[in-house]
Amino acid sequence: MDAKTGSISGGCPFHGSVQTRSLFGRTNRDWWPDSLNLEILTQGGKSPDPMGEDFDYCEAFNALDYNALKADLTALMTDSQDWWPADYGHYGPFFIRMAWHAAGTYRTGDGRGGAGSGQQRFAPLNSWPDNGNLDKARRLLWPIKKKYGQHISWADLFILTGNVAIESMGGPVFGFGGGRKDVYEPETVYWGTEEQWVNEGVPTRINPKEGKALDNPLAAIQMGLIYVNPEGPGGDPHDWEGMARDMRETFARMAMNDEETVALTAGGHAFGKAHGAAPAPTFRKAPESEALELMGFGWLTDPEEIEKGHITTSGIEGAWSNTPTQWGGNYFRLLFKYDYELVKSPAGAWQWQPINQEYEDMAPDARDPSKRVPTMMTTADMALKRDPEYRKISERFRDDQAALDDAFARAWFKLCHRDMGPKVRYLGPEVPAEDLIWQDPVPAGTTPSQADVDAFKAKVLQSGLTVSELVKAAWASASTYRNSDHRGGANGARVRLEPQRGWKVNDPEELDKVLSTLDGLRGSLSMADAIVLAGAAAVEKAAADGGYPVKVEVTTGRGDASQDQTDVDSFAPLEPFADGFRNYLRTKADVKTEDMLIDRANLMGLSVPEMTVLVGGLRALGAVSGNSGKGVLTARPGVLSNDFFVNLLDMGTHWSVVEDSGEEEYVGRDRKSGAEKWRATRADLIFGSNSQLRAVAEVYAEDGNREKFVKDFAKAFAKVMDADRFDLTYAKYHK
Incomplete structure (x- = not known):
């Protein structure tokens, strides 16, 4: 095979050159300016997926004739084709390389890359020098993909073929989990800033x-x-x-x-x-x-x-x-x-x-x-x-x-499955029974009764904890979720464990106080449920105080992970360098703060309106890291209102850079008197500066959309709280 072949240092996950760089580096259009541009057909959220919204790949995979597929793959290994003959009469090594290079793009820093969506079919990966001639490997597989159709994605087929290749040559295999759903367009991933490929004399990135x-x-x-x-x-x-x-x-x-x-x-x-x-x-x-x-x-x-x-x-x-x-x-x-x-x-x-x-x-x-x-x-x-x-x-x-x-066998399995997230997302007859620590195991939880939930929420609101404290704790727990590799999230309540409990963004002393209080009130509820329900109760109170009562529909039944079930080192990359939702920035970076907000929203699976309403709502609730007050553009913090957008877009306010802040902090002054009114950051002002974000912010600032703002915030907040509930969404596939 031609496969080409570690601790992660602290510091800014975006640190590189001295000058500010693009969040995404060079794009496919930069590399291939004459390539066909299909983006005009996907504007306005139009999906390029030909299978449609109703297609359930997991259900289709469970109906696959798995043994027949493996038999066909085994036969292919020695069925040498004239147009691309097999070395030694065996395609096994070629397919191992294909699978390795499909999975090997995974990186812990942001969880992107990996084999999870079949990206090797698209630029730039399909044209990387390191993937040379793998176009032939994928074409060798086409007759089999054509035969089994919707029951096996390209993403799953790449990895399963690698497994079969190893088995066909007498090698050890630990197992296989299916369920990787194909996408039909290149994903936007930062692959670097270079303007040349490796074989064009580019210097190494580390020296x-x-x-x-x-x-x-x-x-x-x-x-x-x-x-x-x-x-x-x-x-x-x-x-x-x-x-x-x-x-x-x-x-x-x-x-x-x-x-x-x-x-x-x-x-x-x-x-x-x-x-x-x-x-x-x-x-x-x-x-x-x-x-x-x-x-x-x-x-x-x-x-x-x-x-x-x-x-x-x-x-x-x-x-x-x-x-x-x-x-x-x-x-x-x-x-x-x-x-x-x-x-x-x-x-x-x-x-x-x-x-x-x-x-x-x-x-x-x-x-x-x-x-x-x-x-x-x-x-x-x-x-x-x-x-x-x-x-x-x-x-x-x-x-x-x-x-x-x-x-x-174990390392190969990890290589090929590291980006799949919790084990419950694995499908098929060859999923290993053993729980592995890198799968971030969480014990099964118990769903509490509605009476227990209501009683707990009532006690929380009488506990003396503020709306801001409760919302911040819930956000700290749930917002670690990454839809890139499906890690993090509220399930397991790892916010109470190392390393998350000590992250600066989480305000550790305040967080410990909140968690200790909730632990004493929760009764039979898991801590994971208690943290989320307490945050939901706080949002509901804040909405009612603002005159627009709302129900925050979050699920229950989460389990609590132990410290022994938590690989401290592997969770370190999940620590935010910047979290625009909580107006947190450790130090000035080489990427614009607003770019990092967009990146984080993308990893959380949020849309532009969802990101916008969450930022505005969290600011109104006073849920900012360090309780700095930056971006809390309201005279009534703790009340769920659209004040952030109203005051941000107020033409009576003049904004200017705070000296020595490196253009990271701004002061808003009354245009007539010059009196200071607000303090804010780039992550705030971008919603008034950027034309697209301003268009959304204006919707939420309108007098007639106050109730809409509250309802949209509650829905988006619940989405973040429940983003990792694969134990619920995948339960039907394991019956």
């Missing part, structure tokens, strides 16, 4: 000598790579320390520790070969920029070159082991048995070749099994031998095949 760290939330070392450059940092094969550093950092940023990194690298490279049979300039461009008649193909398309096996992908040429279609321990055996010398592939890439390799240790030729050729290692592979910590793990795996089997 301690230059004081340059890997830009969060990115996990790859260079544009167009899944992880690292296998030739070495910046293509330098002699920098093995930098190679180990880059591997450790990039793998950690996609949730892998040292043991998992070694197991995945060795396990993946036990199969197949890298491709660097000819200089890359002899081949065509990537699929997204190729001629119409190639029908979405790119890179190598010449039949004569394909027939000869003159294939170049990574530029490195050769197999890692002498048994490239059979699972076993030969990867580590060869790595430690031989000394290696640096050579160049036919395509001109640096790689390492065994010195005086014995004939029986050579690999078969990919197209002619009667021939034997030397094996090879990349600089990334050599790091497993040279780095002291990696070497200890590698030697243990070399000497204990069962340990490698288990470690690889």
Whole structure:
């Protein structure tokens, strides 16, 4: 296979260059300005999904003939096609690489990437240098996708095919969970700021000598790579320390520790070969920029070159082991048995070749099994031998095949499922019974009676806790949810556990007071339910005090997670650097504060109106971090009113930058008297400055829409509180 191969440092998740950058970096239109633009057809919220709103993929997947599909995939592994022949007569390694690169874009920083929606089909991923020739792997699967249709998404098919490939070559598999629903357009993801791809001389994103760290939330070392450059940092094969550093950092940023990194690298490279049979300039461009008649193909398309096996992908040429279609321990055996010398592939890439390799240790030729050729290692592979910590793990795996089997199976499962969220979202007959800590397990809860709920809410409102305190605690618990990897949220009440209870944005001392009080009042309710219900009760009181009573429809039946069920390190990336909803910003960043608000709203699955009404409502309720009062544009904080929008858009107020705030704080003064009226931030003023957001803000500021504002806020607030209730929404699929 051609797969190219960590702790997350603190600080701004958007920190990178000195100058302020775009939240999304370069877009597909930047890379391919002449590509067909379909955005005009999706304006106004029109969906590009041909399946329609009523299509239930989970239900369709449960009706799949799973065993028949696996049998067809197994048969495909050795059904070599003339238009793209299988190396060694087996497509298994090719499909493992396809699955790996579908899942391997996942990063912990924002939970984006991964295999969850089949994004490998679309730009820019379909044209990344690291995904070279995977267009052929997807076309090989088309007859099977065509046969099973709506019952298997491309997203699920990519991963299941990788599993079947491993099994077909005798490798260990931990399990498979289906349920990934396809999307039909590229997702907007920040992949970096570079204007060139990795093979165009782009410098590495991390270089301690230059004081340059890997830009969060990115996990790859260079544009167009899944992880690292296998030739070495910046293509330098002699920098093995930098190679180990880059591997450790990039793998950690996609949730892998040292043991998992070694197991995945060795396990993946036990199969197949890298491709660097000819200089890359002899081949065509990537699929997204190729001629119409190639029908979405790119890179190598010449039949004569394909027939000869003159294939170049990574530029490195050769197999890692002498048994490239059979699972076993030969990867580590060869790595430690031989000394290696640096050579160049036919395509001109640096790689390492065994010195005086014995004939029986050579690999078969990919197209002619009667021939034997030397094996090879990349600089990334050599790091497993040279780095002291990696070497200890590698030697243990070399000497204990069962340990490698288990470690690889588990790490592969994690790689392919890390972005799926709670285990309840997994479907199919091969879902493992074991609960894994990275799945953020939460014990099942018990649904309380309505009488118990009503009694608790009444006690909360008589407890002395303020509306602001109750709303802030509920928001701190629920707003951690990310729809990118479905982590966080109120279920489990992890806001009372480390590390969340100590996050500065949550006002820890105030939060402890609220949680302690709720714990004493909740009776048989779970803490997770108590926190959410208390917030709902506070919103209902605030709405009634404003003259527009409303019911906040939140669910109950949540469970409480324990500290032992919480991986502290893995939750650290969920800590907000900025939360515009609570007007919180740790320090000035390289991305505009309002951009980070939009990014957070996107991760929470909110629309523009939902984001707008929530910001305005939370400000009116005084629910700002640190109780700073910034953005609380009302004379009656704690009352749910549209005062934020009314006063923000009031032409009697003149706004100016507060000196020494770095354009992060503003003062609003009366135009006539000059008296100070309000303090606000960029996250506030953007609703009056940006034309689209102002259009929505004006709706909520209108006199006739006061009740609408309250109802919309209550609905959006409930949506945030219930965003992670997969235990309810998926229950019907597990009967």
